[in-house]
Amino acid sequence: MIFDSARAAASQLFLPEFRSVFWKTLSLTLLALAALWLGLKELFDWLALPWIDALLPGFPGWAGWIGFIAAIVAGIGLALGLALLIAPATAIVAGLFLDDIAETVERTDYPADPPGTPVPLLRSILLALKFFAIVVLGNLIALILLLVPGVNIVAFFVVNGYLLGREFFEFAAMRFRPEAEAKALRSKHAWAIFLAGLVIAGVLAIPLVNLLTPLFAAAMMVHLHKAISAQESAAGRRALEVAS
Numbered sequence: 001m002i003f004d005s006a007r008a009a010a011s012q013l014f015l016p017e018f019r020s021v022f023w024k025t026l027s028l029t030l031l032a033l034a035a036l037w038l039g040l041k042e043l044f045d046w047l048a049l050p051w052i053d054a055l056l057p058g059f060p061g062w063a064g065w066i067g068f069i070a071a072i073v074a075g076i077g078l079a080l081g082l083a084l085l086i087a088p089a090t091a092i093v094a095g096l097f098l099d100d101i102a103e104t105v106e107r108t109d110y111p112a113d114p115p116g117t118p119v120p121l122l123r124s125i126l127l128a129l130k131f132f133a134i135v136v137l138g139n140l141i142a143l144i145l146l147l148v149p150g151v152n153i154v155a156f157f158v159v160n161g162y163l164l165g166r167e168f169f170e171f172a173a174m175r176f177r178p179e180a181e182a183k184a185l186r187s188k189h190a191w192a193i194f195l196a197g198l199v200i201a202g203v204l205a206i207p208l209v210n211l212l213t214p215l216f217a218a219a220m221m222v223h224l225h226k227a228i229s230a231q232e233s234a235a236g237r238r239a240l241e242v243a244s
Contacts, residue, residue, distance in 0.1 A: 001192065001224065001227045001228075001231075002192060002195050002196045002199065002224065003199075004223070004227070005196065005220050005221075005223035005224040005227060006196070006199050006220050008109065008219070008220075008223045009105075009216050009217075009219035009220035009222075009223060010216065012105065012108070012109075012219055013212060013215060013216060013219075015108070017104055017107075017108050018104055018215070021097060021100045021101050021104055021215065022215060024097060024100070025093055025097050025101070025212075025214050025215045026211060026212065026215075028093050028097065029086075029089050029090070029093050029211050029212075029213075029214055030211065086204055086210045086211070086213060087135050087138075087139050087160055087163075087164070087204060088132055088135050088136050088139065090135070090164070090204070090213045090214045090217065093214040097214065097218070098124075098168075098171045098172070098214075098218045099116075099118040099119065099124070099175070101214075101215060101218040101219055101222070102116060102171075102172060102175055102218060102219075102222045103115065103116070103118075105218075105219050105222040105223065106222065109223070110226060113226075116175025116176050117175055117176070118175065119171070119174050119175065127171070131167045134163060134167070135160075135163055135164075135167075138159045138160070138162075138163050139159065139160070141155075141159060142155045142156045142159040142160070156201070156205070157198055157201045157202075157205075160197070160200070160201040160204055161194055161195075161197035161198035161200065161201040162194055162197055163197070164197050164200045164201060164204070164213075164217055165193045165194050165195075165196050165197020165198070165200060165221075166186060166193065166194075166197065168197075168200070168217045168218060168220075168221040169182075169186050169193045169196070169221045169224065169225060170182045170183060170186055171218070171221070172218070172221040172222045172224070172225040173185055173186065173225050176225070176229070185228065185232075189228055192224075192228070193224070196220065196221070196224055199220070200213065200216070200217045200220065203216055203217075
């Protein structure tokens with residue numbers, strides 16, 4: 001079920017039906033990533049450079065060079081380092097374009113099913129902000145754990161697998177269910193959703209490909225929600241047959 005959902009999502013990324021949402025999602029992901037990067041750079045300049053200048057008053061040029069080197073290292077660093085910024089960017093994009101992605105998937109792959117209902121705009125923005133805050137906090141913890149040998153890589157995948165799987169599934173489920181019911185369904189199938197989140201975290205760790213994480217994750221979770229819903233319906237029918 002998980003791999004079928006991932007395969008279906010990956011196969012749709014470059015289809016003509018997805019072209020519009022593909023470019024919108026990619027553009028906003030790049031903008032969000034650039035904004036986060038600039039914010040981190042300003043934070044570095046504000047917090048670190050005065051300290052460096054006070055520590056090395058005879059070498060004021062060093063501070064600029066250190067900042068420049070830090071920018072280069074961050075730009076060409078390991079994929080996991082970049083993913084620490086991609087994950088919050090993904091959270092921002094998810095709240096704005098998930099309904100567009102979900103509608104496209106539902107229209108192309110499930111035309112006989114009733115379409116989902118978009119989450120109200122204000123609620124969607126609030127959920128996106130909450131998602132963003134949780135992902136930032138989670139990745140700060142993962143960043144700290146990156147310094148712990150034997151835990152670092154595992155921490156990145158566990159944190160992002162859990163957070164991204166949980167939030168994207170609930171976004172997809174809330175198109176068809178009340179929020180409380182969507183959370184209950186996610187809790188019931190927590191293990192499968194966590195494994196699906198690990199697949200998303202794997203995409204997140206691949207340079208350049210990770211720019212498509214919001215599109216892939218949203219499409220994958222629409223497919224997974226459909227599969228779980230079908231499973232739940234089948235189980236309900238079997239229970240009624242046994243009861244009768």
